Amino acid sequence: MWLVAPVSLILVGVLAYGLYHGVDAFLTAENPGKKPVSGQDNVKTTVTALTLVGAVLAGLYAYRKQLLEEGASHRADAMQLAERYTKAAEQLGHDQAAVRLAGVYAMARLADDWEEQRRVCVDVLCAYLRMPYETDTGGEGYMKGEREVRLTIIRTIRDHLQDPTTATTWCGHDLDFTGAIFDGGDFGSAAFTGGTVSFRGATFIGGIVGFSRATFTGGTVNFYGATFSGGIVGFSRAMFSGSTVEFGAVTFSGGTVDFNRAKFTDGLASFYHARFTDGIVNFNRARFSGGRVNFSRAVFTGGTANFSRAAFTDGTVEFNDTRFSGGTVLLNFATFPGGAVSFNAAMISDGTVTFHHAMFTGGTVDFRHAELSGGTVDFSYAELSGADIHFSNARIHAACTISWGPLPTLPVNQS
Numbered sequence: 497m498w499l500v501a502p503v504s505l506i507l508v509g510v511l512a513y514g515l516y517h518g519v520d521a522f523l524t525a526e527n528p529g530k531k532p533v534s535g536q537d538n539v540k541t542t543v544t545a546l547t548l549v550g551a552v553l554a555g556l557y558a559y560r561k562q563l564l565e566e567g568a569s570h571r572a573d574a575m576q577l578a579e580r581y582t583k584a585a586e587q588l589g590h591d592q593a594a595v596r597l598a599g600v601y602a603m604a605r606l607a608d609d610w611e612e613q614r615r616v617c618v619d620v621l622c623a624y625l626r627m628p629y630e631t632d633t634g635g636e637g638y639m640k641g642e643r644e645v646r647l648t649i650i651r652t653i654r655d656h657l658q659d660p661t662t663a664t665t666w667c668g669h670d671l672d673f674t675g676a677i678f679d680g681g682d683f684g685s686a687a688f689t690g691g692t693v694s695f696r697g698a699t700f701i702g703g704i705v706g707f708s709r710a711t712f713t714g715g716t717v718n719f720y721g722a723t724f725s726g727g728i729v730g731f732s733r734a735m736f737s738g739s740t741v742e743f744g745a746v747t748f749s750g751g752t753v754d755f756n757r758a759k760f761t762d763g764l765a766s767f768y769h770a771r772f773t774d775g776i777v778n779f780n781r782a783r784f785s786g787g788r789v790n791f792s793r794a795v796f797t798g799g800t801a802n803f804s805r806a807a808f809t810d811g812t813v814e815f816n817d818t819r820f821s822g823g824t825v826l827l828n829f830a831t832f833p834g835g836a837v838s839f840n841a842a843m844i845s846d847g848t849v850t851f852h853h854a855m856f857t858g859g860t861v862d863f864r865h866a867e868l869s870g871g872t873v874d875f876s877y878a879e880l881s882g883a884d885i886h887f888s889n890a891r892i893h894a895a896c897t898i899s900w901g902p903l904p905t906l907p908v909n910q911s
Contacts, residue, residue, distance in 0.1 A: 580606050585599070593639070593644065603617050654684065660687050670694070672694050678700050678705050679701050688713070700729060710734045712741070717740070722746050724747065725749045732756045736765070742766050744768040749775065753777045755779045760782065760785070769794060772796045783806070784808045795819045796821070803825075815839045817841045820842065828852040829853045839862065847872075857879075862886045876901045
């Protein structure tokens with residue numbers, strides 16, 4: 497203080513002296529041949545200049561002070577948010593279900609308030625669902641109230657996926673449920689506008705996991721390698737536009753995946769290499785206008801794929817190279833003003849494929865290179881007026897029962 501103050505005064509004095517003589521020289525140069533400039537005018541001009549410099553310096557000081565205060569405030573806010581994160585995480589790990597529920601809500605509120613770390617908070621909630629989960633009340637590791645905690649997390653995520661335009665939306669964030677165990681949960685009416693929702697390797701053992709009326713615009717919902725042994729995964733009235741729902745290598749030993757009245761516009765639902773020993777995949781009354789459903793290389797030893805009353809205006813359903821030793825594929829009352837259903841190179845040794853009362857006013861049904869050694873293929877009461885039905889290079893054995901309906905009968909062992 498004692499050093500800075502005198503130095504500052506000396507510098508101000510030197511600056512004032514320099515300004516005075518500088519102003520005097522400037523004003524004299526501006527008034528050549530006229531009356532000399534008075535010292536009073538020099539002083540006024542010097543004081544004005546010093547005042548201006550002082551104002552600028554004061555403004556710079558105030559701005560710097562504001563930046564320091566904002567930085568301190570930001571650090572204080574960040575510290576407070578970090579403390580809230582730590583507390584919420586501790587609550588999620590508590591033994592009592594009520595405290596864990598409080599942790600769920602605390603972490604969700606923190607995600608809303610902390611935009612910079614929102615993804616981290618969402619990832620924590622998803623990670624909770626990936627933790628081991630014992631549903632048997634008598635099993636080791638069973639936690640009372642745990643199911644309600646998990647269902648609350650799912651509802652919380654759903655509520656943040658309703659409107660992509662809100663400031664606190666979680667739309668577009670990746671949601672990772674890899675390997676999780678599900679016995680219920682509601683994602684109804686959620687808007688999946690991008691990113692990836694991963695149920696890869698998850699197990700569905702009961703209850704209803706609902707995506708009814710959800711919209712999928714871009715992005716991917718991935719069930720690759722999941723196991724369905726019970727319960728329902730429902731996409732009723734969902735809308736798929738340019739998005740992918742991946743069920744590749746899934747195992748169906750029970751339960752239902754329901755796309756009732758869903759709409760596919762340039763989207764993809766893939767069941768590539770899936771295995772069906774039981775259970776139902778239901779596309780009843782679904783609408784395909786550019787979408788694609790792929791069952792290629794799937795294996796049916798049981799179960800049902802139901803496309804009854806579905807409408808294919810420009811979509812494709814593929815059972816290429818699929819193996820049927822059981823199970824049922826229903827296309828009853830389906831309408832084909834366009835699009836295609838393909839069993840190219842499929843092998844049917846048992847099971848049933850029915851087009852009962854289907855209406856073909858366009859589009860294609862393709863059994864080329866297929867081998868029908870057993871089971872039943874039924875075209876009874878189908879209506880044909882412009883569709884292409886292909887059986888070229890197919891092999892039809894006597895053990896296969898075919899109700900040709902309006903189609904011309906082909907002899908057995910046709911190739």
